[in-house]
């Protein structure tokens with residue numbers, strides 16, 4: 190099965206591989222001719238046979254050139270095969286269903302693209318040729334040896350068979366060790382990615398030593414598997430070497446006596462001896478090839494696992510052009526694995542309306558956003574856009590009509606312009622400046638040394654939390670969505686910027702529908718409608734004033750938990766935060 194996968198890997202590169210294998214085979218063939226020339230020179234010449242020596246020199250040179258060309262072709266093909274695999278893996282990883290990321294660690298998935306594919310390259314560029322040319326030249330050498338002296342070959346053959354049996358018995362264990370090593374490297378990368386991704390927290394918690402210890406342990410696991418593989422190889426290699434040296438000794442002893450008894454000529458013995466030394470090369474090649482192939486099978490398995498993970502579908506129709514989107518949650522149920530999170534959620538966001546979602550932490554508010562973005566699908570019930578189930582639309586088309594600003598306000602490594610136009614790459618400078626003004630960012634652009642073209646650093650490290658949030662909002666507004674999803678948009682803002690952002694949101698709400706996860710009273714008051722969520726259920730809907738009168742849970746939330754920023758401004762803190 191895996192062998193088939195391996196062959197499939199090389200498909201499309203058959204020409205390059207065939208050329209490389211041919212070159213290596215020709216080089217090996219040229220090598221096999223040399224002892225024959227030597228034999229002829231020794232047996233027939235009475236003086237130094239210059240012509241034969243010149244022919245041998247030409248053979249040596251030709252062999253070196255063809256061998257070099259074959260090696261280059263192989264390495265090139267290996268690189269191209271890996272490029273194809275990496276491209277396929279990257280395309281797959283970027284489209285995996287979100288559930289796959291709940292079950293697999295990002296660092297481990299990354300290590301499959303970097304480390305495992307490198308092992309695959311070795312299999313393609315080295316192991317395949319080692320196995321093919323090693324076997325063929327080995328067989329060729331054996332045939333020539335049998336032709337020269339079958340009796341002598343029997344002696345050599347026996348030692349070689351013993352070595353082959355030792356190698357065969359160790360191959361399975363070498364493969365297992367190879368797999369463990371790759372897994373160890375994957376685990377280590379995952380831990381490192383986790384620690385570096387949260388470096389500020391690691392430092393603030395003075396956890397460097399603990400992280401170092403944990404990541405070191407993962408590295409040790411990879412090292413232990415590597416050492417296990419080395420131990421197995423260290424038994425294999427001397428076994429082969431012993432067999433080779435033994436067979437040379439046998440050739441000298443048995444061959445010498447046969448020459449003494451005139452059963453063979455000196456030329457025969459020299460040619461046979463040369464072939465016996467030549468046999469070492471293909472035999473070691475095949476051995477190394479088998480070892481690499483076993484390692485490669487482990488890597489291939491890990492790469493194939495990614496290829497089998499489910500991706501988001503691309504099928505579906507176009508969202509019909511309309512003046513706005515009316516989004517309806519109709520009796521939506523959803524669970525993460527076996528944990529129910531949403532229970533029969535029903536509510537509607539009218540076109541150009543402003544709806545706030547409120548509820549305690551863990552009530553399921555962000556999950557509602559994930560369902561709207563179609564990161565996950567409901568277990569039952571449906572989300573309807575203007576009466577049509579959104580599963581009928583292609584994800585791409587649907588996502589083009591909505592925009593999301595989440596709490597993390599992701600800023601990508603790149604310039605401010607790259608970040609703003611990420612979802613709308615062809616925006617004009619005029620459009621960019623319009624949204625910058627809306628998000629109260631013009632001052633930031635003036636302050637940055639290269640304005641819109643200033644690099645923002647990895648994850649926008651050079652920016653404040655509020656600036657990142659406003660950039661995320663500006664990016665969302667630039668796409669002119671029909672539905673804007675905001676996860677507490679004013680979370681990182683001071684009152685001045687909060688007011689500016691409310692203005693921006695208010696303006697945006699003229700053009701599109703807004704669904705806002707809100708924790709601040711100011712954000713909630715802006716909404717035409719508030720949906721109260723409790724443990725995955727919608728327990729009430731209405732305006733702020735209506736809900737205060739009819740819903741005890743909401744009144745409790747409003748009285749105790751919403752942050753009233755106007756009070757914060759006066760350095761008073763609402764009772765729930767004391």
Ligand SMILES: Nc1ncnc2c1ncn2[C@@H]1O[C@H](COP(=O)(O)OP(=O)(O)OP(=O)(O)O)[C@@H](O)[C@H]1O
Nearest residue numbers: 291525528530548549550551552553554555556557
């Ligand atoms: N990927 C996930 N896998 C498993 N459980 C999850 C996942 N994401 C969220 N949950 C769980 O689902 C529940 C709802 O989470 P959700 O993030 O929707 O809550 P929330 O109301 O947005 O909370 P908050 O206000 O704290 O952001 C929580 O109990 C959370 O632990």
